[in-house]
Amino acid sequence: MLNTAASATLDGRPVAPSHGRLRPVGIQDVRISGGFWGRMQELNADVIIDHAERWMEQVGWIGNFDAARAGRLPADRRGREFSDSDVYKLMEAMAWEIGRTGDADLERRFAALTDRIAPVQEPDGYLNTMFGRPGQQPRYSDFEWGHELYCFGHLVQAAVARARTHGRDTFVDVAVRAADHVCDVFGPGGKEAVGGHPEIETALAELGRLTGEQRYLDQAALFLERRGHGLLGEIELGQDYFQDDVPVRDAEVLRGHAVRALYLSAGAVDVATERHDRELLGAVERQFARTVASRTYLTGGMGSRHEGEAFGLDHELPSDRAYSETCAGVGALQVAQRLLLGTGSPTHADLIERVLYNVVAASPAQDGKAFFYSNTLHQREPGTTPAQDSPSPRAASSLRAPWFAVSCCPTNVARTLASLGAYVATVDDGGLQLHQHVASRIETTVPDVGTVGIEVSTRYPEDGTVGVTITETPDDPWTLSLRVPAWAHSATVRRGASVTEAGPGYVELEGPWHRGDTVELELPVRARWTWPSPAVDALRGQVAVERGPIVHCLESVDLVPADLGTDVDTVEVVTDEEPVEQDGEVLVPVRVSGTAAEPEGRPWPYQDHRPATEPRSDTRLAPLVPYHAWANRGPSTMRVWMPVAD
Amino acid sequence: MLNTAASATLDGRPVAPSHGRLRPVGIQDVRISGGFWGRMQELNADVIIDHAERWMEQVGWIGNFDAARAGRLPADRRGREFSDSDVYKLMEAMAWEIGRTGDADLERRFAALTDRIAPVQEPDGYLNTMFGRPGQQPRYSDFEWGHELYCFGHLVQAAVARARTHGRDTFVDVAVRAADHVCDVFGPGGKEAVGGHPEIETALAELGRLTGEQRYLDQAALFLERRGHGLLGEIELGQDYFQDDVPVRDAEVLRGHAVRALYLSAGAVDVATERHDRELLGAVERQFARTVASRTYLTGGMGSRHEGEAFGLDHELPSDRAYSETCAGVGALQVAQRLLLGTGSPTHADLIERVLYNVVAASPAQDGKAFFYSNTLHQREPGTTPAQDSPSPRAASSLRAPWFAVSCCPTNVARTLASLGAYVATVDDGGLQLHQHVASRIETTVPDVGTVGIEVSTRYPEDGTVGVTITETPDDPWTLSLRVPAWAHSATVRRGASVTEAGPGYVELEGPWHRGDTVELELPVRARWTWPSPAVDALRGQVAVERGPIVHCLESVDLVPADLGTDVDTVEVVTDEEPVEQDGEVLVPVRVSGTAAEPEGRPWPYQDHRPATEPRSDTRLAPLVPYHAWANRGPSTMRVWMPVAD
Incomplete structure (x- = not known):
């Protein structure tokens, strides 16, 4: 069943289109060795995956499979209708992690989960703990909310991860x-049906590529x-809720x-790519470009409405009601990665960087034991x-939670972190591209x-120096491409004695190369003001601070030491000078607003006159923290x- | 069962507390004779009530009672679980309207509805088409969403209206x-239970007052x-959704x-008033004051979130996602009227005026055949x-609809318009207060x-002249109080040869009076800029226009003739001068923004610099329309x- 060229499948690639401008590399080809993402991968390996597994045991979502086997369903079923999918996402995370590190304990746990799941599969291949048994709703009786195809999609994605890191086994057979x-x-x-929650499309397409x-x-298509x-x-949220409004x-x-x-x-890009359907690919590219241009938060987060966990209209981007679901960040990565592979446009790698640092990295707590599901950009009340x-x-x-009734996000973070290497670089016929x-x-x-x-070798984004040493090279020349993010405007490239400036996009450094050759890219990582388009009503008169790819924020705990009150909503920033960097901290001049704090009892x-503006404090430096x-x-x-002082 | 003093009950008063700073007058005491609200009452009498009755026949909500009688439930039941309540709200509107005009056709239709509903009542008094029959959920098995007590509340309110305009009849007996x-x-x-949707509290309190x-x-309490x-x-929306989070x-x-x-x-004010519970009354007063100060739209609309049709946090007032449900406007009127009666504070009468002109009047289309359910303050896309x-x-x-799957709003508008007279004036021991x-x-x-x-006699709010003629007076002196709205700052009062200036609140004109005496109040009704508190993030850099109590708005159909494009989001207003009034229209200087319109393909x-601002057109006058x-x-x-030009 699997492609007989076993080596071609054991490449650790999450997405492997048959063609495209760039070709993905697998997680075995890219070993993250430290720094920000090295630490995140360690947190994932040491804490997050364990945490997710323990919670899913505790709340009974894994136990649903045991209950199914023992004939205790539906009486003993726990969790929402889609809880099976989170077990599969955990297994996908485990599979990538085993592929990345060869962790024997994790391998044992993966096998144990397989032993609990496989017996639940019915003779015709159906597998779901929620439907089809006496006392349960029949199979495929609720396409809107039943999530059966969604669960199959995650099963298949987990199996693809397993097959590409381990090869065929019982779990892969179950998914096939x-x-x-x-x-x-x-x-x-x-x-003649579709599932209420897309996911099966991209999963089946990838299984097609694998096998x-x-x-x-064809089924994905x-x-x-x-x-x-x-x-x-028809549902009250409208047919656009599940994209059944327009083809x-x-x-x-x-x-x-x-x-x-x-x-x-993501599924549409996969299908369009494999079927050489340029119309479909172009349609998704245009949709995604407009979405990034007018329906995306500064963090790269998507989804402006809590109602329906949904996109808003163009330029409807309220900070306080940002939904910006962690899983939407993962979805955006998947789309951007597929479009990057297809087109080679640096725009997509820019977005991937933004989403990784400001959505995916923002979800887990520093200890890896709690998560944001939605990622607001303005917290009005202390949580x-x-x-x-x-x-x-x-x-x-308001604060990260250890687990959710709908807990799609922690496992989505886990599978993304475990497979992160695949986002770092690509190859094409002429060489290697370093995107992240x-x-x-x-x-x-x-x-x-x-x-x-x-x-x-780099401490980026702490500083902007990215050193690249050639460790292996054929004699034939090849091109090393290094991405200069759009925010950089200009970067310095040192190669031997040559020093050149480069603008955003890819700096292409042509070979021949020799082992030990070095290149240094210097990106202008320093804190800067970021201004919103005036089309975004919710942001008028406000400014943000970014440093390299990192969005920063003002947190009330940092106002107190500066004697600036206890509430971020009562201060304004003075933007005459650039933000300050001092001892590794970003600081901005802040003062208590003379207007934002309403007189008591107003x-x-x-009112019928412009509110007067008299600052109520000196201007003092207040530290910002990275949003994540x-x-x-x-x-x-x-x-x-933050509101800008007049 | 009813208070034996029949005359005391036939007073047409929607709310009749046993005591308070002011006493309500009934709809028979206040005959609206023309002008804005005269036209609205005519529209209600001629169109809205008929429209609601026809739709509820068409969608089967009235037919549910026939089906119940014929034993065809649950098979033939139509509509949501609370559809009975809309039939009762329609009957409440009819009752007030019959009381107001004596309309014989309406009296016949009210009786016909009674004949269809009364037989459905069960021997123990229970009455609901949704619960309790074989094949239906049992009675009182779903307090969160079943709405049984809510439906009873509307039945009782309709019966109170009937009793106070007609006297006891079969319908009143059913409700009792x-x-x-x-x-x-x-x-x-x-x-030991409460209903998921409050309504029974205020209804039972009023029935207590009536009978x-x-x-x-006691039951209300x-x-x-x-x-x-x-x-x-516990529900996903949280216990605050139905105010079960905090006493x-x-x-x-x-x-x-x-x-x-x-x-x-509203129910809490009723209970607090009748039980002389100052603590409870004070709590509601404080809650309502803070709600008006920080959770209310310029229109008087309440509810900032579509999710849960809910209030947002303080100062969370996005124009584009304003929910501002029409029924919340009606609810705000009920609370404000009760607090006005209790305290005599003009603040409450100010809010009533604002909500009447800018929420209640905004719901129905000019032809009375379509309604807004939610009332946005910013429409981003043409509907x-x-x-x-x-x-x-x-x-x-986006556009008013003839009827809704949840259609609480049209009947709420109808019952409010039919009983509007009761909001106009009150009396106290010393005289009469004209609030509206x-x-x-x-x-x-x-x-x-x-x-x-x-x-x-007045054309207010078209102009600001309010003429009052004494048509009946005893010899004893009494005080005529005229409200000067807060927006007016100052008004002129002419009484005979005396001309005085008065600030916001009540101008108290003491008697003795004689038939034919006249007083003229001159309110400064002219278009003015209105500025938001800087605490409202969503409104920073924007301005609105009000004229008297009427909120205005810019509608894209009015940009086209002025050659200012086709989209209100691409223009900004110039506020150097006051808004212009010309031939009965309000106009403001508007230009195409040089920044709001993003370059194609951005x-x-x-971005890392403040967007440049270069207007892309001359400044031209564009007409505004009343929001309603x-x-x-x-x-x-x-x-x-509207965004303000720099």
């Missing part, structure tokens, strides 16, 4: 049987083309539930500490050239966008 | 039996005191579902025309003084708050 079942039931002449089976790709024709029932190829922008929209887009012994409501955004400046050792094959190796918040690090020091209020 | 049933089931020693039966008031102790189950007397501000919070507050032959989703806010400057004839009894009559909406009149000329975009 499930995929065959899906094709049997929903193929041509079968049930070489056209059937899976069929699901994709069926969508947008109203096969799903994918006719849509103009992402809309509705953000995670659904992004997973669907209360979420329950530590039971799941929290999903959109509890991550301390790492990369060794991979450049087609028609041979094995190339580099070592990336009965009506509107906020809410690690107890309840506080927080703003990314 | 239902109220007795509620007291039997939920009284001391009975079911003199202490039991109803019991429901009120039970709330906030977690008797309702009413301990809360600090209104929160959660806005209509629920406001109906509950599409809602379905004309089937109910629309409830929050369809509505063309009307008022004749009522001032306690200890006698019958007084006035005729109010890939990212944030927008969206009557086809799809358009709209803003209440």
Whole structure:
């Protein structure tokens, strides 16, 4: 069943299109060796994966499979209708992690989970703890909310990860049987249906790539083309909630539930790529570009509405009601990575960097034991500490929670961190492209050239120096491309005695190369003011601070030592000078606003004259923290966008 | 059962507290004789009530009662679980309207509805088409969402209207039996429960006032005191959704579902008043004051979140996602009227005026055949025309819809318009207070003084002249009080040869009076800029225009003739001069913004320099329309708050 060229499948690549401008490298080819993402990968390996597994045992989501085997369903079923999917996402994280480190304990746990899941699969390949048993709803009786195809999608993605890091095993066989079942039931002449939550599309496409089976790709294409024709029932949130309002190829922008929209887009790129469907690919590219241009937060977060966990309209980007679900960040990474591979445009690598640092990294607490589900950009009230012994409501955004009733985000973070190497670099016929400046050792094959190796030494984004040493090279020349992010405007490249300046995009350094050759890229990492488009009503009169790719924020716990009150909503920043960097901290001049604090007892918040503005304090320097690090020091209020003093 | 003093009950008063700073007058005492509200009452009588009745026949909500009688439930049941309540709200509107005009056709239709509903009542007084029959959920099995007590509340309110305008009849008897049933089931020693949607509290309190039966008031108090102790189950929206998070007397501000919070507050004022519970009354007053000061839109609308149809946090008032449900406007009127009666504070009459002109009047289309459910303050995309032959989703806010799947708003508008006279004036021991400057004839009894009559002649708010002629007066002196709204700062009062200036509040004109005496109040009704508190992040850098009590807005259909583009989001207003009034229109200087319109294809909406501002057009005058009149000329975009040119 699997592609017989076993070596081709054991490449550790999360996404492996058959063609495209760039080719992905696998997680075995990119060894992250330290720095920001090295620490995050360690946190994932040491804490997050264990944490997720323990919680899913505790709340019974893994136990659902045991209950199924023992005939104790539906009585003993726990969790929401899609809880199986989180077990699969955990297993995907484990699979990448085993592939990355060979962790024997994790391998044992992966096998143990497989032993509990495999027996639940029915003879025809169906596998779900929620449907089909006496006392449960029948299979496929609720396409809007049942999530059966969504669960299959995550099963298949986990199996692809397993196959590409370990090879075929029982778990992979289970997923292949499930995929065959899906094709049997929903193929041509079968049930004319789509799932309420896209995910099966990109999963089946990747399984097709893995196995070489056209059937899976065709089924992915069929699901994709069926969508947008109203096969799903009408719901109060509207058909755009699950992107069943308009066919994918006719849509103009992402809309509705953000995670659904992004997973669907990822599947659409996969299908379009494999079918050489330029119309479809172009449609997704345009939709995504408009979404990034007008429906995306400074953090790279997507989803402006809590209602329906959804995209807002163009330029509807309220900081305080930012939903910016962690999973939408993961979805955006998936779409951007696929478009990067297809087009080679640095825009997509820029977005990946932004989302990684400011959404994915923002979700876990510093200790890895609590997570943000939604990622607000403005916390108006200090949060209360979420329950530590039971799941929290999903959109509890004031402080990170250990687990959620809907807990898609922690496992999504875990699988992304474990497979992060795949986002760092790509190859093409002419050489190697370094997209993310991550301390790492990369060794991979450049087609028609041979094995190339580099070592990336950097403390980026703490500072802007990225050193690259050639560790392996054929004699034939090849090109090393280094990304200069759009925010940099200009970067310095040192290669031997040559010093050149480069603008955003890729600096292309041509070979021949020799082992030990070095290149240094100097990016202008320093704190800077960032201004919003005036089209974003919610941000008028406000400014943010970024440093390199890192969005910063003002947290109320940092106002108190500066004697600036206790609430970020009562201060304004003075932008006459650049933000200050001092002892590794970013500081901005801040004063208590003479207007933001309303007089006590003012009965009506509107008046017939412009409010007078008299600062109520001296201007003092207040430290900002990286957005991803906020809410690690107890309840506080927080703003990314700060009012500007007149 | 009813208070034996029949004349005391036939007074047409929607709310009749036993004591308070002011005493209400009934709808028979205040005859609105023309002008803005005269036209609205005519529209209600001629169109809105008929429209609501026809739609509820068409969608089967009235037919549910027939189906119940014929034993065809649950098979033939139509509509949501609370659809009975809309039939009762329609009947309440009919009752007030019959009381106001004596309309014989309406009287016949009211009786016909009674004949269809009364037989559905069960021997123990229970009455609901949704619960309790074979195949239906059992009675009182879903307090969170079942709405049984909510439906009873509307039944009782309709019956109070009927009793106070017609006297006891079969319909009133039905409601009294239902109220007795509620007291039997939920009284001391009975079911320890509250309903998910408050409404029964204020209804039972008023029935207690009507009948003199202490039991109803005690039951209202019991429901009120039970709330906030977690008797309702946990829901994903959180316990604040139905105000079960904190006891009413301990809360600090209104929160959660806005209509629920406001109906509950109205009931709390009723209970606090009748029980002389100053602590409770003070708590509601403080909560409402803070809500008005920090959680209320310029229109008087309440509810900043579509999710949960809920209040936001303090100063969370996004224009584009304003929910501002029409029913929340009605709820705000109910609370403000009760607090006005209790305290005599003009603040409450100011809010009533604001909500009437800018929420209640904004809901119906000019032809009375379509309604806004939510009332946005910023329409970003031109709406599409809602379905004309089937109910629309409830929050369809782009254009008014003929009917909704949840259609609480049209009937709430209808009952409010029919009983509007009661908001116009009050009496106290010393005289008569004119709160709303509505063309009307008022004749009522001032306690200890006698019958007084006035005729109010005015085109207000078209202009600011309010003429009052004494039409009936005893010899004893009494005081005529005229409200000067807070926006007026100062008004001129002419009484005979005397001309005085008065500030906001009540101008108190002491008698003795003689028939034919005249007073003229001159309010400075002219278009003015209104500025937001800087604490409202969503409004920074924006300005609105009000004229008298009327909020205005810019609608895109008015940009085109001025050659200013087709989208309100691309223009800014110049505020150097006052807004212009010309031929009855309000106009403001507007130019195409040099910044708001993004260059085509700009890939990212944030940048590291302040956006340059160069206007892209001359400054031209563009007309504004009253907010209540927008969206009557086809799809358009709209803003209440407009960006200010630098």
